[in-house]
Amino acid sequence: MRRFAPLLILLAANAAHADQVQIAVAANFTAPMKEIAARFERETGHQVLASYGATGKFYAQIKNGAPFDILLAADDETPARLEKEGACAPDSRFTYAIGKLVLWSAQTGLVDDKGDVLGKGTFARLSIANPKLAPYGAAAVEVMQKLNLFSTLEPKFVQGENIGQTHQFVVSGAAPLGFVAMSQVFEAGKLTSGSAWIVPGNLYTPIRQDAVVLRKGQGKSAVGAFLTYLKSEKAKVLIRSSGYDL
Template identity: 70%
Template sequence: MFRLASLWLALTAAGIASADEVHVAVAANFTAPMKEIAAAFERESGHKVLTTIGATGKFYAQIKNGAPFQVLLAADDDTPARLEREGSAAPGTRFTYAIGKLVLWSPQAGLVDQHGAVLGQGTFTHLAIANPKLAPYGAAAMQTLDKLGLQQRLAPRLVQGDSIAQAHQFVVSGAAPLGFVAMSQVMDGGKLQSGSAWVVPSAMYAPIRQDALLLAAGRDKPAALAFLRHLRGEPARALIRAYGYAL
């Protein structure tokens, strides 16, 4: 926090905090709140936000291969910490911007009960999840199935998307009747938008701490620093809570 504030003060003191662009790599689960946060930031700052949506694991590889992202909003805390250790980010700028929640969801009303018992009943053809090797929400889904003793039994029915956005799309399209998705994808103001859902108890999977990080490409960019300051402000935090995340 101190490091981030110091960088911002140095840039503003130098008189170079004029309108600019910030390129943000955004974890797929954060797509909806990011749209609103970016719009508010652009109105208030005059800066332009360029967003790329995807899986955190893929972002890591792209950053290591020279992708020009200036800020990373990851779906976990391990990837940003690793990038920081490896010198691919500005030290001392990492912080948790949201804590994600996992939901088993179906657009079909009544299919998913409030305790997730449908998973053990096996009355479905496919179950969508995000790739657990690339997406933290996918890893959380596998941990949940393991806790329930259903991982091996349901393995033949799993349909994996590269990101949580693709897993959600599998369910929306009907390729899978239900799937593990992020709460932010199906909840609005704490209420289910449609269908049926089970909010998975947090004790069933490792906390999905989602960290933000100033990457090396954004180290001297006023817009990147300003965006991270905006993300920590109360208006952005209130919006993040409204999409079902914890803080």
């Protein structure tokens, strides 16, 4: 027991200082966030309580008193708006990832590597995220407008509440193809299944995804520890490999 005493003391000390951090996470960042949270919990002893969904919905929930400590948004406008409205800690906002938009189908060969399938219109439905709530949906609309295809394709829209539901519509076959986040269908730089067109960045406004500490999270040790971890090189490597730029 004497040999294990220092270890037991250390574990007890860590447990005494362990805390919870409640994080609202944009749906597109679900996969990397789950891995980051697991690693963070193992290394710090803090607990992550993450909720995943549309950034627009999180904004409404936060304004109505939702008990989140941190928002990991799918855009930079929502955190900036919260900052302006005094709903977050001063000078806490930063860009944690830059998202990439992909036109994807679960079917091999349906989507070509130039996105010409959009102009051909040989499909019945097209899945996109609600552009009023989800920045990836707004980016998809911007792409179709620049390609002069929006009015033609709009009647085919199957609209998801967030990018997670949008992706699921394509997986389930409710729509044969859809605009999703690269992080949902690529792993370590390779397409995991189906066929895809990585939409050129000049067709939509960069999807800068900002993080911000909300008022409830000010001064909490777990909040500071999580943000430090999110900015670490270990987390950055994972974020890049999940289909984001930094």
